[in-house]
Amino acid sequence: xxxxxxxxxxxxxxxxxxxxxxxxxxxxxxxxxxxxxxxxxxxxxxxxxxxxxxxxxxxxxxxxxxxxxxxxxxxxxxxxxxxxxxxxxxxxxxxxxxxxxxxxxxxxxxxxxxxxxxxxxxxxxxxxxxxxxxxxxxxxxxxxxxxxxxxxxxxxxxxxxxxxxxxxxxxxxxxxxxxxxxxxxxxxxxxxxxxxxxxxxxxxxxxxxxxxxxxxxxxxxxxxxxxxxxxxxxxxxxxxxxxxxxxxxxxxxxxxxxxxxxxxxxxxxxxxxxxxxxxxxxxxxxxxxxxxxxxxxxxxxxxxxxxxxxxxxxxxxxxxxxxxxxxxxxxxxxxxxxxxxxxxxxxxxxxxxxxxxxxxxxxxxxxxxxxxxxxxxxxxxxxxxxxxxxxxxxxxxxxxxxxxxxxxxxxxxxxxxxxxxxxxxxxxxxxxxxxxxxxxxxxxxxxxxxxxxxxxxxxxxxxxxxxxxxxxxxxxxxxxxxxxxxxxxxxxxxxxxxxxxxxxxxxxxxxxxxxxxxxxxxxxxxxxxxxxxxxxxxxxxxxxxxxxxxxxxxxxxxxxxxxxxxxxxxxxxxxxxxxxxxxxxxxxxxxxxxxxxxxxxxxxxxxxxxxxxxxxxxxxxxxxxxxxxxxxxxxxxxxxxxxxxxxxxxxxxxxxxxxxxxxxxxxxxxxxxxxxxxxxxxxxxxxxxxxxxxxxxxxxxxxxxxxxxxxxxxxxxxxxxxxxxxxxxxxxxxxxxxxxxxxxxxxxxxxxxxxxxxxxxxxxxxxxxxxxxxxxxxxxxxxxxxxx
Numbered sequence: 001x002x003x004x005x006x007x008x009x010x011x012x013x014x015x016x017x018x019x020x021x022x023x024x025x026x027x028x029x030x031x032x033x034x035x036x037x038x039x040x041x042x043x044x045x046x047x048x049x050x051x052x053x054x055x056x057x058x059x060x061x062x063x064x065x066x067x068x069x070x071x072x073x074x075x076x077x078x079x080x081x082x083x084x085x086x087x088x089x090x091x092x093x094x095x096x097x098x099x100x101x102x103x104x105x106x107x108x109x110x111x112x113x114x115x116x117x118x119x120x121x122x123x124x125x126x127x128x129x130x131x132x133x134x135x136x137x138x139x140x141x142x143x144x145x146x147x148x149x150x151x152x153x154x155x156x157x158x159x160x161x162x163x164x165x166x167x168x169x170x171x172x173x174x175x176x177x178x179x180x181x182x183x184x185x186x187x188x189x190x191x192x193x194x195x196x197x198x199x200x201x202x203x204x205x206x207x208x209x210x211x212x213x214x215x216x217x218x219x220x221x222x223x224x225x226x227x228x229x230x231x232x233x234x235x236x237x238x239x240x241x242x243x244x245x246x247x248x249x250x251x252x253x254x255x256x257x258x259x260x261x262x263x264x265x266x267x268x269x270x271x272x273x274x275x276x277x278x279x280x281x282x283x284x285x286x287x288x289x290x291x292x293x294x295x296x297x298x299x300x301x302x303x304x305x306x307x308x309x310x311x312x313x314x315x316x317x318x319x320x321x322x323x324x325x326x327x328x329x330x331x332x333x334x335x336x337x338x339x340x341x342x343x344x345x346x347x348x349x350x351x352x353x354x355x356x357x358x359x360x361x362x363x364x365x366x367x368x369x370x371x372x373x374x375x376x377x378x379x380x381x382x383x384x385x386x387x388x389x390x391x392x393x394x395x396x397x398x399x400x401x402x403x404x405x406x407x408x409x410x411x412x413x414x415x416x417x418x419x420x421x422x423x424x425x426x427x428x429x430x431x432x433x434x435x436x437x438x439x440x441x442x443x444x445x446x447x448x449x450x451x452x453x454x455x456x457x458x459x460x461x462x463x464x465x466x467x468x469x470x471x472x473x474x475x476x477x478x479x480x481x482x483x484x485x486x487x488x489x490x491x492x493x494x495x496x497x498x499x500x501x502x503x504x505x506x507x508x509x510x511x512x513x514x515x516x517x518x519x520x521x522x523x524x525x526x527x528x529x530x531x532x533x534x535x536x537x538x539x540x541x542x543x544x545x546x547x548x549x550x551x552x553x554x555x556x557x558x559x560x561x562x563x564x565x566x567x568x569x570x571x572x573x574x575x576x577x578x579x580x581x582x583x584x585x586x587x588x589x590x591x592x593x594x595x596x597x598x599x600x601x602x603x604x605x606x607x608x609x610x611x612x613x614x615x616x617x618x619x620x621x622x623x624x625x626x627x628x629x630x631x632x633x634x635x636x637x638x639x640x641x642x643x644x645x646x647x648x649x650x651x652x653x654x655x656x657x658x659x660x661x662x663x664x665x666x667x668x669x670x671x672x673x674x675x676x677x678x679x680x681x682x683x684x685x686x687x688x689x690x691x692x693x694x695x696x697x698x699x700x701x702x703x704x705x706x707x708x709x710x711x712x713x714x715x716x717x718x719x720x721x722x723x724x725x726x727x728x729x730x731x732x733x734x735x736x737x738x739x740x741x742x743x744x745x746x747x748x749x750x751x752x753x754x755x756x757x758x759x760x761x762x763x764x765x766x767x768x769x770x771x772x773x774x775x776x777x778x779x780x781x782x783x784x785x786x787x788x
Contacts, residue, residue, distance in 0.1 A: 123189025264350030373403035404430025762788020
């Protein structure tokens with residue numbers, strides 16, 4: 001932090017002028033003191049970090065709808081044309097659950113077609129975020145299976161996000177959150193507010209950043225949340241510090257007219273016994289006595305009353321006094337004493353909530369709402385925030401949603417919501433949780449909204465540039481090209497493929513493909529983003545140009561909902577396209593040298609239709625098989641490094657094993673995934689998959705990708721200035737989630753056959769079956785059915 005007073009103008013000395021000229025000619029940075037001498041800036045205190053810039057992302061990408069989830073409502077809850085005949089929502093705001101980098105999501109929400117939807121919904125009134133303020137928050141997670149715990153490492157996209165957040169320590173974190181806070185501020189409604197959750201690690205920096213982005217005059221509160229009454233694990237005998245059992249929430253407004261509702265807590269027993277000491281003999285109501293004398297009475301012309309020779313004035317007018325006397329609310333405890341007014345306990349709203357929140361406990365191991373997500377916050381905490389700073393029907397956002405607590409509470413309280421996360425497991429956990437909320441509200445015959453699962457459309461690699469330093473555009477391009485070439489060479493070597501060599505930008509000598517292996521072309525997806533539909537379509541086009549019929553597509557991550565549609569499309573055009581996951585072990589030189597790196601296939605799903613004998617138009621779907629091919633780490637090296645008397649769970653060739661090493665060094669492997677269903681965490685069915693095309697809105701003239709880099713979007717006061725968008729079909733379809741079964745922490749059972757579904761008309765239909773495994777990865781298959 002750097003504090004300074006406003007500078008009064010004065011002339012530079014000759015020595016200072018010579019220094020400036022020399023430094024500029026040499027292309028060197030100017031000393032910090034000249035910043036305050038040469039440039040007018042009224043900020044007295046500013047947070048400065050390495051690489052600070054006020055530039056923010058302006059990339060606008062289209063949102064692709066992967067899934068539409070809506071529990072059918074009872075007939076009594078359908079109204080007008082908002083719902084179809086089954087009570088599923090057709091129109092109006094649909095809540096958004098978005099997978100991807102929240103920087104790109106925010107910039108696309110800010111200046112993309114969804115901005116108009118947000119404004120039509122009343123604007124974004126409240127944001128709550130709980131960013132990864134712990135340097136150890138690296139997206140890895142523990143998964144329970146067979147009574148054991150498997151530690152799943154973060155995938156590469158998540159590792160990159162962690163590196164970008166904590167790669168340079170606090171500098172990286174502040175730079176990450178600063179840009180995103182600017183985007184959030186610009187997206188918020190004029191009467192909106194934001195709550196940022198942090199702890200002792202970063203709260204000093206966060207306060208400075210929030211002051212700069214929102215303005216110190218828009219500070220609302222610094223709230224201390226006592227999340228635990230006892231602290232375990234972080235202090236011990238001989239420690240020279242106190243246990244940390246509190247978090248901090250900073251609340252800021254966008255402007256002075258923000259929404260704020262005072263909330264009250266019940267009076268404590270101690271408070272009642274101390275202050276409400278009297279009981280009404282007739283009614284049994286508790287009350288206390290308050291003075292009838294108060295300030296401002298003279299100015300109002302209220303009656304006076306002598307107290308010890310001093311003229312005092314009543315709080316109330318003569319008319320109000322007479323009314324209080326008639327109702328028996330005035331008490332004189334002894335002759336000559338000042339009359340007092342009865343104030344009944346049950347007339348009060350309670351104690352106004354203060355900035356110390358010590359009445360909300362953290363999530364316990366036995367809590368019914370526990371999802372086992374590491375950073376999960378209690379619903380009571382979000383309930384207080386949402387009730388304080390929004391009203392029913394308002395739109396609430398959480399751009400680090402984790403396990404989905406904000407979205408779940410917003411839905412329960414009748415708010416609209418947007419929730420985003422980079423982790424697939426977080427998106428999956430939130431999806432299950434919100435389906436549970438829909439089911440609860442449906443059972444109680446309460447209103448609820450449908451929600452969509454979305455991700456960002458085709459990415460440009462420039463949107464993910466990770467080339468640091470003060471470089472020109474040409475230098476950035478050269479650095480990026482070099483990084484990509486090194487990355488591809490490494491992957492090809494690990495895949496045992498022959499590279500074509502000689503890259504120019506993103507092109508190889510062959511023009512598109514990067515190598516070949518066993519008579520098959522090999523193309524490598526980008527290192528820092530998922531391979532999507534348009535990338536695969538380019539692969540198909542390039543194969544047909546060359547007359548090639550077999551190709552392997554290697555990627556660290558594929559877009560959700562990508563398969564099997566693109567594989568069917570490739571097969572129809574005569575292309576045998578094989579997608580392969582690149583394991584993180586490619587970055588382990590020893591594993592590459594030993595040939596231990598395994599590129600695994602996407603998962604396989606098998607589902608079978610079961611026809612109703614009596615009803616020719618009815619069918620159910622049975623999930624009959626599911627196979628995965630995961631491997632995490634080199635098992636031999638992990639076993640060799642394991643200490644005697646220890647055990648751990650390992651993932652190898654699509655199976656989880658508990659590996660134990662005795663004190664004598666004897667290794668024992670016990671398979672935990674004994675049946676294919678052990679891998680299934682969730683599955684869902686769309687009984688008419690081809691009936692709803694996936695339509696995206698892209699800026700006019702932006703090309704097929706729909707990617708544009710628009711200038712910072714600032715809508716004028718009173719109106720929304722938006723670029724012109726047009727609708728385009730992506731070639732895909734939206735998965736309408738009509739039936740689902742999934743495991744919860746409380747109920748591990750899984751139904752393997754759907755309820756019977758009746759079609760309105762006879763004919764041929766395509767049923768889509770989606771399976772999500774215990775790691776949060778999704779796979780889909782299409783099942784043709786013929787009814788009637």
